[in-house]
Amino acid sequence: MTDGNPSIVGVAVRDLGRLRAVAFTVARHGFGPLLMKTPLGKRLFDKPPQGDEALREASAPVRFAKLLAALGPTYIKLGQILSMRKDIFAPDWIEALETLQDDAPGLPYSVIREQVEASLGGTLDQLYATFEPEPLATASIAQTHRALTKDGDEVVVKVQRPGIEKTMRSDLDLLYLAAQVLEASIDEMQIAGVVSIVEEFEKGLLGELDFNRELSNLLEFQRHLDPARKVTVPRPHPELSTRTVLTMQFFSGRPIRKLTPKSPEAQAVVNEIVHSALKQVFVDGVFHGDPHAGNLLYGADGTVCMIDLGMVGRLSQEQRDDIVTLAIATIANDATTIARVLLKMGTPMQRVNLSELKADIVRIRQQHLMVDSFGEYDSAGFIAEFAKAAGRYRIKLAKDLAILGKAAATLEDIIRTLHPDVDLIGIARPFLDDIVERRLSPQRILGELTSEASGLGSMLRTVPGQIDQLMHDFETGNIMVRAVTPTLDEVPRHLHALGGRIALAAFATATTIAAAITAPATTEAMPQLVMTVLLGLAAVASWTALLVWHWFGRGKPMRLAPLVRFFRR
Numbered sequence: 001m002t003d004g005n006p007s008i009v010g011v012a013v014r015d016l017g018r019l020r021a022v023a024f025t026v027a028r029h030g031f032g033p034l035l036m037k038t039p040l041g042k043r044l045f046d047k048p049p050q051g052d053e054a055l056r057e058a059s060a061p062v063r064f065a066k067l068l069a070a071l072g073p074t075y076i077k078l079g080q081i082l083s084m085r086k087d088i089f090a091p092d093w094i095e096a097l098e099t100l101q102d103d104a105p106g107l108p109y110s111v112i113r114e115q116v117e118a119s120l121g122g123t124l125d126q127l128y129a130t131f132e133p134e135p136l137a138t139a140s141i142a143q144t145h146r147a148l149t150k151d152g153d154e155v156v157v158k159v160q161r162p163g164i165e166k167t168m169r170s171d172l173d174l175l176y177l178a179a180q181v182l183e184a185s186i187d188e189m190q191i192a193g194v195v196s197i198v199e200e201f202e203k204g205l206l207g208e209l210d211f212n213r214e215l216s217n218l219l220e221f222q223r224h225l226d227p228a229r230k231v232t233v234p235r236p237h238p239e240l241s242t243r244t245v246l247t248m249q250f251f252s253g254r255p256i257r258k259l260t261p262k263s264p265e266a267q268a269v270v271n272e273i274v275h276s277a278l279k280q281v282f283v284d285g286v287f288h289g290d291p292h293a294g295n296l297l298y299g300a301d302g303t304v305c306m307i308d309l310g311m312v313g314r315l316s317q318e319q320r321d322d323i324v325t326l327a328i329a330t331i332a333n334d335a336t337t338i339a340r341v342l343l344k345m346g347t348p349m350q351r352v353n354l355s356e357l358k359a360d361i362v363r364i365r366q367q368h369l370m371v372d373s374f375g376e377y378d379s380a381g382f383i384a385e386f387a388k389a390a391g392r393y394r395i396k397l398a399k400d401l402a403i404l405g406k407a408a409a410t411l412e413d414i415i416r417t418l419h420p421d422v423d424l425i426g427i428a429r430p431f432l433d434d435i436v437e438r439r440l441s442p443q444r445i446l447g448e449l450t451s452e453a454s455g456l457g458s459m460l461r462t463v464p465g466q467i468d469q470l471m472h473d474f475e476t477g478n479i480m481v482r483a484v485t486p487t488l489d490e491v492p493r494h495l496h497a498l499g500g501r502i503a504l505a506a507f508a509t510a511t512t513i514a515a516a517i518t519a520p521a522t523t524e525a526m527p528q529l530v531m532t533v534l535l536g537l538a539a540v541a542s543w544t545a546l547l548v549w550h551w552f553g554r555g556k557p558m559r560l561a562p563l564v565r566f567f568r569r
Contacts, residue, residue, distance in 0.1 A: 019174050022071060028052045029067040030060075061096035069100060073140030073164065074171035074205070076100050081201050083406070091384065104140045104161075109133040112145065112159050119245040127240060131157070140164070141208065146250060153249065155237060158211065160244035165209050172202050200399050208310045211246040217286075217309040218248065224284040230268075230303045231276045251305040253297035259418060265298065266418040271427055272304045277411055278431045281404065282320055289313045289403045292410050293417075313403040319345065324435060335361045342390065345401060349394035360389050383409055 026032070029052065055063050068079040082089065083097035112135075117123055124131045130148040137144050142160045149155055179194040207213045218236045225232060232251075240247035259266045273296065280287035288295070289311035297305040315323070322345050329337035335358040342361075343352065364385045383405045390397055415422065473479045 022174060025070050026067060028055075029063045029070065030055055030058075031063070031067070059092070059096075061090075061093040064093070065096040065099055068097075072167070072171070073104065074168045074175075076140060077205055077208075078175070078201055081197075081204065094384070104138050104143075106135045106138045106143060107161060111162060112143070115159050115162050116157065116245055119242045120240060128155075128157075142211075147247070149237065149240070149247075153237075154252075155240075155247050156234070156250045157240075158246040158248070160209065160211065165206075168205060168209070172198070172205070175201070204311065210243050211241060212243055214246055214310045215241050217312050220286060221306070221309060224280070224286070226275075226279065229272060229275055230301070231272050231306070232303055233306050233309065251297055251299065251307070253299040253303075253305055255294050256296045256298045256304070256414070256418065257293035259298060261417060262419055262421070265302070267422060268302055269296075269298055269304055270415050270419045270422050273411060273414070274424065274427050275431060276304070276306075277407075278428060281315065282324065282431075282435050285315045285317065285320060287313050287315075287404065287407060289407055290410075291407055291414075293414055296414070311403070313400040313407065315400060315404070319398075319401070328436075330365065333362070333365060335359075335365075342386075342395065346390055346395040346397045349396055352393050352395065357389070357393055360392075364389065 055066065058066070065079060068075040079097045079100045083094055083100070089097070113124055113131075116127070116131075120127050128147045129150050129152070132146045134145075135143045136146050136156060140161075141164055142158050145157045145159065147155050147157050175198050176195070179198045215236050215238060218233055221233045222235065234248040234251055236249075237247040256266075256269050259269060273291070277287065277291075288306050288309065290308065291306065295306065295308045297307060299305065322341050326338060326341045326345075328334075329341065338361050339354055339357045342357075364382060367385070387397065387402070387405060415424070470479075
């Protein structure tokens, strides 16, 4: 082992220590009885731990949100991601999760200075003309400082907290193991795809830790800016940016939440953010994933600036077309088309009853959208009910669509706050008319027909050969017909798993009995003592393997990925 690389044993001990701390925090927030129902809780605690008296009167969603906040930045980020999953959580849980704020105490200036100089390879005096010691803002992953470049540009320097990646990777290891246990133990967790949620969370979190990704997002959004609109993003400085330091243009403005509702400025901001959102989704295919009021600034000249582009969503051209079709079908009250597009946009995990799905769609539309004005209709509720219906029918939606739903609901809240009486249809109509016109243009229709005809022609050319092969297989008896019997098809796998468990249990029992028989009467019989120790270790290993198989495998092949990640450092 080298001095700079921790041993596997050290990593395991550190992560297990973190696991115990997490378990105590879970119990303190009133989830001790639930924890004691798991094998892990029974091993960590002799008796059910008592919860904090101050939290006993709070509801479960509120206690869960406070729990995530107490566990630290990784879990706060997880809660913010979970607040987008309206297809999984009830409204009261979503409301509680949305209260999670990503803030943290500021780091000393000496620590920030050391981090910047180590990342950029020079002293602050060499890199910047001035660098303000007092932070502009603090968060769990980074804090920002104002500075002045050598060229005289006012900038904001975003500096990652030292050691935060190490802490978050340790928490991710524990989350993977917890997700594996939940999916192995609870059927509903398999349907929800807890492990896949953690996998997506890891991708997003590690991407947020890499400031080069936010730098790339800033450059991409700059390329998409419409010079005719008063919407901008900070200009990044790649020469003063690395994986842990990001330097970008300082925008002199105030958060739009400070604007006076129904004022001319508020109406101008609503006009700009509606145009920008539509363009991002339907034209650019990349949109701001977290456009809350604190991430939208209003300048003195009326310009709206989008900041914090660490989370963005991306939509393919096919997904954008599906969203347009979905919007048109929703306006036209075409439940059949809505159901068809929903099935196309998601992944059905089981057979879907189309009649019931269409009836639910009609009910949801009438409940949330059949009103006379924007101030009355509830598109956020429509999106939430839509997502819940998808979950109820086991239709798994793409991650970016969940982000889009959350972003749309956030923007609607902003619009309702700033100017609830604004004519959204009037603002969006020219843009939507242009989208529909381009979608129904002769050039595009001709291109799509040409593409379809080419694909059909290619398929037809292969049909004669395939029919010839099919007839040959009939003649030679190579075509087999098998009855599909899902229950019976599972019998061999269950028998194989049961046989494996019986064999492992028999081996564990045999080694235990052998160790007892060969145990020496005195400690002087060293060879016999060695044999006993070896047999005892084999027995312990066998029983441990059997228990792990029972907890994690549940008769299915174990997934080693979480265990590999646990020891990867």
